[in-house]
Amino acid sequence: MTSRAARSAAIRTPRRAAVLAAATAALVMAAGCSGDGDEGGEPARPRELATQKLTWEPCAAPSVQEGEGTAPSPLPGGTKWECSFMQAPLDYEDPDGGTIELALIRAKASRPAGRIGSLIFNFGGPGGSGITALPSFAKDYESLRTRYDLVSFDPRGVGRSEGVECEDDPELDAFFALDSTPDTAQEERDYQEGLKKFAEACEENSGDVLPHVGTTNAARDLDLMRQVLGDSKLHYFGISYGTELGGVYAHLFPKTVGRAVFDAVVDPGGTTEQGALGQAKGFQLALNNFAEACAARGDACKLPGSDAKEIEGFITGLLARLDKKPIPGIGDRKLTQSQATNGIAQALYSKEYWPYLEQGLDEADGGDGGLLLALSDSMNGRDQNGDYSNLQAANAAINCVDDKERFTVEQAKAKLPEFRKASPVFGGFLGWGLISCSQWPVPGTWDHPDVSAPGSAPILVIGNTGDPATPYAGARAMAAALGKGVGVELTYEGEGHGAYNSGDACVKRTVDAYLLNGTVPNSGTVCP
Numbered sequence: 362m363t364s365r366a367a368r369s370a371a372i373r374t375p376r377r378a379a380v381l382a383a384a385t386a387a388l389v390m391a392a393g394c395s396g397d398g399d400e401g402g403e404p405a406r407p408r409e410l411a412t413q414k415l416t417w418e419p420c421a422a423p424s425v426q427e428g429e430g431t432a433p434s435p436l437p438g439g440t441k442w443e444c445s446f447m448q449a450p451l452d453y454e455d456p457d458g459g460t461i462e463l464a465l466i467r468a469k470a471s472r473p474a475g476r477i478g479s480l481i482f483n484f485g486g487p488g489g490s491g492i493t494a495l496p497s498f499a500k501d502y503e504s505l506r507t508r509y510d511l512v513s514f515d516p517r518g519v520g521r522s523e524g525v526e527c528e529d530d531p532e533l534d535a536f537f538a539l540d541s542t543p544d545t546a547q548e549e550r551d552y553q554e555g556l557k558k559f560a561e562a563c564e565e566n567s568g569d570v571l572p573h574v575g576t577t578n579a580a581r582d583l584d585l586m587r588q589v590l591g592d593s594k595l596h597y598f599g600i601s602y603g604t605e606l607g608g609v610y611a612h613l614f615p616k617t618v619g620r621a622v623f624d625a626v627v628d629p630g631g632t633t634e635q636g637a638l639g640q641a642k643g644f645q646l647a648l649n650n651f652a653e654a655c656a657a658r659g660d661a662c663k664l665p666g667s668d669a670k671e672i673e674g675f676i677t678g679l680l681a682r683l684d685k686k687p688i689p690g691i692g693d694r695k696l697t698q699s700q701a702t703n704g705i706a707q708a709l710y711s712k713e714y715w716p717y718l719e720q721g722l723d724e725a726d727g728g729d730g731g732l733l734l735a736l737s738d739s740m741n742g743r744d745q746n747g748d749y750s751n752l753q754a755a756n757a758a759i760n761c762v763d764d765k766e767r768f769t770v771e772q773a774k775a776k777l778p779e780f781r782k783a784s785p786v787f788g789g790f791l792g793w794g795l796i797s798c799s800q801w802p803v804p805g806t807w808d809h810p811d812v813s814a815p816g817s818a819p820i821l822v823i824g825n826t827g828d829p830a831t832p833y834a835g836a837r838a839m840a841a842a843l844g845k846g847v848g849v850e851l852t853y854e855g856e857g858h859g860a861y862n863s864g865d866a867c868v869k870r871t872v873d874a875y876l877l878n879g880t881v882p883n884s885g886t887v888c889p
Contacts, residue, residue, distance in 0.1 A: 410448055410460070411588045417443035420466060423493045427520035428742060428750040433466075433496030437503065440468050442496055447589055449517070449582050451573050461570070463582060464521035466492045467512045468499060478592040478619070480509035480876065481583065483516070485601030485625070487576070488755035490520040501862050502598075504869075508877050509596065516606075517582060518567075518574030519755045525570065527563040527754040530747055534694070537741050540684070541699045542789040549770065552793070557800045563754060564802040571803045574755070575762040576810065580610040587617065594619030594818075596876070600859055601625045601831055607820070608812030608839060611847070615817035620876050624823045625859040628835035629812045629842050633766045634776065637791045638783055639832050645784035647709040647829035648673065650856060655719055663723040676705070677785050679726055688730045691738075696730025702790055704736035709829045712856040761798035765805035768795040812839065817847045819881045821872065825863075827856035840884070852887045860888075 420442045422432045433442040444466050451459045470476040482502075484494040491513030502511055515522040528536060536555050543549040563571065583606070587595045596619040599607035604623035611618050631639060652669035655662040666672035680698050687695035696704075708718035714736075721732035738744075742752035773795040780792030798805065814820075820843055824836025833852075840848030853860035853868050860868045867888035874880040 410450065410456075410585060413448060413589055415445040415447060415465070415589060417445045417467070420444040420492070420496075423490065424521060425748050426524040426751045427490040427493045427515065428752070429744055429748065430493065436468055436471075436499060436506070438471060440471065440506075443467050443469075444492070446521075447514075447586060449585050451570070453578055453581050461517055461523050461573070462521075463517060463586075464492055464515040465512060465586070466495055466514070467510050468495075468506060469510050470506055470508060471503075472507045475508050476510070477508045477877075478510070478594070478596055479512045479587075479590045480505060480596045480598055481586065482511070482513040482598045483600065483603030483606050484513070485599075485603045486519070486752065486756055487516070487602045487606075487759040488519055488752045489602075490515050490750070490752075492520055498862065504873050505598075505876055510590075512586075512590065514582075514586065516574075516579045516755075516759075518570060518758050520751065523567075523570050524751040525563060525574065525754040525758045526566040526751065527559055527757075530743075530749055532558070532562070533741075533743070533749050533753075534747070537700065537703075537737070537743075538695075538697050539699065540697065542684075542793055544684070553770065553796070553800075556797065559757070560800045560802060563758060567754075567758070568802070571758055572762065574758050575806055576606055576609050576759065577613070577806065579606055579759075580613055583610050584614050584617065592619070593617070595621070597621040598876075599623050600861075602627060604822075604831075604839060605629060605810060605812075608814070608843065609810050611814035611817045611820060611843060612810075612812050615814040618814065618817040618820065620818070620879065621820045622823065622861070622872055622876065623820060623836075623839060624861050625828055625831045626822055626824055626836040626839045627831055628838045629810050630838050631835075632808060633764050633768075634795060637794060638780060639834070640830060641780050641784040641788045641791045643832035644706055644709060644787045644829040646832075647827060647856065648676070648705070648786060650827055651709065651715050651718060652676075654715065663719055665726075673786070675726075676722065679722065680786065683725075683730075688725065688728050690730040690734035694734065696725065696734045696737075699790070700737040701725065701730065701733045702787065703740050704733035706787065706829070707736040707740040710858040757797065757801075761801040761805060762803050763806055763810070764798060765808055767799050767801075767805070769799065770796060812842045814843050814847050817843070819849050820847055821851060821875050821882070822848050823851045823853060823860045823868065823872070825853045825855055825857065825860045827854075828858055830858045849881055849884045850886075851882060852885075854887065854889050 420433055423430045435441050447463045448460045449463055450456045451461045492515050495513035518525045539552055539555045540548045543552050595617055597607050605627040607623055608629050649669055652672040656668050664672050665675050683701050684698040687697045690696040708714040725733050742750035777792045780788035822836050822840045824833045826833045840850040855863055861872055871882050
């Protein structure tokens, strides 16, 4: 879910709406329907890295680490995608030491005469591949391509950029099937042992890179990328975790912020516990909105119950049954309570997925868990062939090197009543998820990131009132933390994770006017 919230074996990562759509669509069809160093300054960097020349070539198909698929198709007008690699210091505190190779993708501006520069996207996660996401949803940004080269990348530790490797595919199947809301002493031991084995595998397979994949280093990579691309300012579009990355960049390099948009905004001031609790409330709100919409359709709603409360009661009852006895899913895999909850969460990222959620719950009630399991697989980065991307490995590595807090089992148990009160469906999973980093081999960096950016250009901060993964309050908190005259708040009264990709004409018009023409809206503008 989001970077500021804890992860569990069931609900683990905030996702950008764009990347989710492609992965979910494929799986639904299959189912039948850091040691990052100090903040606040730029360490010395070898001149040759800032002036390196990139070699752009036709893009290959995404790797297994990036989620697989086909090579990206040309854009309208025949523009082809180009890919390259950029060298960056592995450790910015030792810039003359080893380097790390970062994968980039771009599509050149469609109107070169009016080109402003590069617009760099980060779609969130953390752990999401920009190499895969940008081509998949470039049609949503075609208006922006009139004046920008569209650019994205696999951040360090993700996909082609020295992707973190942990457990193999069968081990991950077993890991994600664990009961991540343990009710007995044995289930607690199994869950903790699963987390321990996962962390040990990450250290064994990627120990050299684990200390260096945090957000501060990624922000410094952005500034190096800006220079290598030949831009005097960083023009940036960050979604979900990408807003946290953008905020850290603005703090480190306020004078080089160009036109920047933060969409589906992470609250930068919350602790790990506060972020997880906020998500519990956010997902419960989204579930309630789904249930109300279903109930309003009367007999056309497939789920039992005459109102939202009764439908939510049906869902909690179904999950309780799955906790006792999983049901057939896909092939020889069963749908567990953890995976069902994960699948429900996945479907709440976009209102477009609500019909799949309704169908999946109805089918699970009848003993067929295939659709909910497919939705859960999408959240976890598993394809139809049983291959996992490194989404969850990178997500854990980045979150755990960022977040300093390490919770014990006893501390997590003490928080469970509050979490379950906030959300009968998601509270237990997010409460137990507080221990996700407890056995991580690398210490964390901060209690929360510093995003204060005095002297920065205005940054457009978009909050969605129905966002489950990055609750609306995060946008206001980010705008305030960026500082007076920097954070410009835009509210979208909608559903799902994010606003620009929702198709809302007001949001698109406002964002495009800012990015293309520099027109800054009044802070507090509302798109109903």
